[in-house]
Amino acid sequence: MNIVCLDVEGVLVPEIWIAFSEATGIPELRRTTRDEPDYGKLMRFRLGILRERGLGLRRIQEVIAGIDPLPGAKDFLDALRAEAQVILLSDTFEQFAAPLMERLGRPTLFCNTLDVAPDGMIAGYRMRVADSKLSTVRALQSIGFDTIAAGDSHNDLAMIRASKAGFLFRSTPAIEAANPDLPAFTEYSDLLGAIRAAL
Numbered sequence: 001m002n003i004v005c006l007d008v009e010g011v012l013v014p015e016i017w018i019a020f021s022e023a024t025g026i027p028e029l030r031r032t033t034r035d036e037p038d039y040g041k042l043m044r045f046r047l048g049i050l051r052e053r054g055l056g057l058r059r060i061q062e063v064i065a066g067i068d069p070l071p072g073a074k075d076f077l078d079a080l081r082a083e084a085q086v087i088l089l090s091d092t093f094e095q096f097a098a099p100l101m102e103r104l105g106r107p108t109l110f111c112n113t114l115d116v117a118p119d120g121m122i123a124g125y126r127m128r129v130a131d132s133k134l135s136t137v138r139a140l141q142s143i144g145f146d147t148i149a150a151g152d153s154h155n156d157l158a159m160i161r162a163s164k165a166g167f168l169f170r171s172t173p174a175i176e177a178a179n180p181d182l183p184a185f186t187e188y189s190d191l192l193g194a195i196r197a198a199l
Contacts, residue, residue: 002199003140004080005133005159007151008090008109010034011169012073013100016064016092017046023063026053034172037154039091047122056120057095064096069103076188077104084148084199087140089133091155093125110136134158148198150191165198167191 009015009032021029028049036042050056080086088109090097095114101107112132115124129135137147137159147163149156152171160166160182168176168184169191176184185191 001145002084003145003147004084004086004195005089005137005140005147005149005163006077006086007133007153007156007169008088008097008100008111009092010152011070011150012077012088012104013069014067016060016067016096019067020060020063024053024055024059033091033153033155034175039155043125047124050122054121057114057116057122058120060096061099064099067100069100072188074104076192077107079192080195081105081107083196087136089136089149089159091127091132131158134162137162148195150195165194167194 006012015032017032018030021027026049029046031042031045033039033042077086086107088107090109090111092111093114094111095116097109097111101109110128110132112125112127114122115126117123133156137149140147141162147159148165149159149163150167150169151160152169152175154175157179160168166182168179168182170186171184183194185194
């Protein structure tokens with residue numbers, strides 16, 4: 001049996017931190033896992049900026065409330081879910097993802113959680129498991145599933161390569177150039193076709 005594992009930000013919804021960067025006028029927050037392979041380093045950098053600027057969870061959630069899925073994302077996901085089991089694997093956080101999942105038709109999402117102080121400031125974060133995307137793919141394989149994976153960033157490469165079929169979607173030129181063996185797509189119809197062929 002197959003399970004399709006999809007990244008979320010950059011694949012189905014816009015990058016939350018880029019949207020927050022634009023809303024707050026803080027260009028440093030535009031850095032994502034497309035730019036920084038070390039997720040821990042990236043999150044420490046982000047949380048440091050939030051503390052310096054006095055920005056808490058509520059302000060981020062206000063920005064997220066105005067974010068819609070990427071054009072065509074829900075139709076793509078609906079078509080895929082009609083043919084296969086799908087799990088969204090993301091390094092985002094429960095406190096960020098809820099309204100976005102509502103707009104995508106409540107797909108299954110595995111992500112992480114934030115530690116929020118009583119004053120609403122983000123005190124830290126807890127990863128669901130180390131190397132969460134690869135660990136999840138390996139766990140699914142250990143109980144008899146074949147995985148098919150797609151994503152756009154450095155933190156997606158391990159799950160893509162560990163799967164029986166894997167694809168880059170709307171990735172960066174640098175990531176595509178460093179991984180020339182991975183099929184890369186920019187249109188949902190092409191990604192859907194490739195996944196169907198792998199099922």
